Amino acid sequence: LFGEGNSQGAIIMPEANSRWEIHLHQSLKSVGEAIRENCEESQRKEEISEQNNSNGSFEDNTVDQWYYEINRRFSWQYPHLKAVQQVAKTSVSELKRQNSMHSNEEVTSTSIFSKPTDPMIRPKFLQTTQQLSAAERGTAMHIVMQHLPLKELAMFWPTLSQNEQIDYMHRFLIKLVQCEILTEEQRSVIQPLQIVHLLSTPLSQRLFNAEQILREVPFTLTFPSENLTNILVQGVIDVVIIYKDEFNELKAEILDYKTDSFQTNSETEPEQILQDRYALQLALYALAIERLIKIDVTRCTLYSFSLEREINISNELRKSIISKGSHFL
Structure with missing residues (x-):
């Protein structure tokens, strides 16, 4: 390393007795990528060459051969x-809608629920008053039921007169507005007497005496379809009532609130209409709970605020729906 002061790239330092030469090399990663790209390019060229040798050159192919190949592709x-x-992912509501479309009888019996398409709604700042749609009224009722203090009510509710119960519900709705859980428009469409009626049914006793109440329970599960592929299904369950049976074992009841109104001269009973319309929905809810929390579902209940009564979906019906699952999945 000495005596090479005139070498290209060398820096002369009189006080130093040696010199350094710096060489910049490509990283091993870059070298590896370059080698891999070269190998892939060579492989592609070989495949093209083999294909040309097997099929012959462009000029050697006849019109019939080209026609066959183009038509095949x-x-x-x-x-x-x-x-x-x-679909790979859907909701319980969409499955329910598809099931209604596949059943002519059910479409006929539930046609009373169909409503004309709403006209274009103006923005809030252009409206002096806003009228809530049926779906929005249903959402408002679900919000109220989600926040209803059932444990607190269980201690004193039966001791109140009906007027006192209605007054309590009035004050409770006002409190929800003050807490910005409800809007004033939503509060105005809620009838306290409807909630009072619910809390006077046998259903209320199951709510009051439950071991645990789960509300607005979201779930995501996979269900097999008829073509053996799995479908991701999402949904939200209004209420799951956890209770102990006579053997002190935990069981579950599915409860779903409905605000559908009935204005029809149909010969079909409203209870039957609701059963036909929502049996699939509750069957899926029950299956989801049994899979997720490993508790047997012994009862599925619809509560209709317009009819002011609970409607039972029999275990035989929901299990038959699940066993024939391919007709809706």
Whole structure:
């Protein structure tokens, strides 16, 4: 390393007795990528060469051969068409809607629920008053029931007169508005007497005496479809009542609130209409709870605020729906 002061790239330092040469090398990663790219390019060239040798040159192919090849490529179809037609993710509400479409009898019996398409709604700042839709009124009622203090009510509710119960509900709704849980518009469409009636049914005793009340329970589960692929299903359960049976074992009841109104001369009983419309929904809810918290569901209940009564979905009905699951999944 001495005596090379005239070498290209050398820096002369009179006081030093040696010198350094710095070489910048590519990283091993860069070298590896370059080698891999070269190998892939060589492999592609070999495949193209082999294909040309097997098929002959462009000029050697006859018109019939080219026609056959072009037709084969343009006529190709994906071999799993059922999987394409089946959604990978859906909601319980959408499955319920599809089930209604596949059942002519159910579509006829539930046609009273169909409403004309709402016109374009103006923004709030352009409206002097806003009228809530049926869906929005239902949402308001669900909010109230979600925040109803059932444990507190269980201690004194039966001792109140009906007027005192109605007065309590008035004050409770006002409190929800003050806490900004409800809007004033939502409060105005809630009838306290409807809630009082619910709390006077046998259902209220099951709510008051429950070991645990789960409200607005979200779930996400996979269900098998008829083409053997899994579908991701999402939903939210209004209420799950956890209680102990006579053998001191934990059981569950599914409760779903309904605010559907009935204005029809249909010969079908309203209870039957609700059963037909929502049996699938509650069957899926029950299956979800049994899978998630490993507790047997012994009862599925609809409560109709317009009818002011509870409607039972029999275990036989919901289990038959699940056993024939391919007709809705």
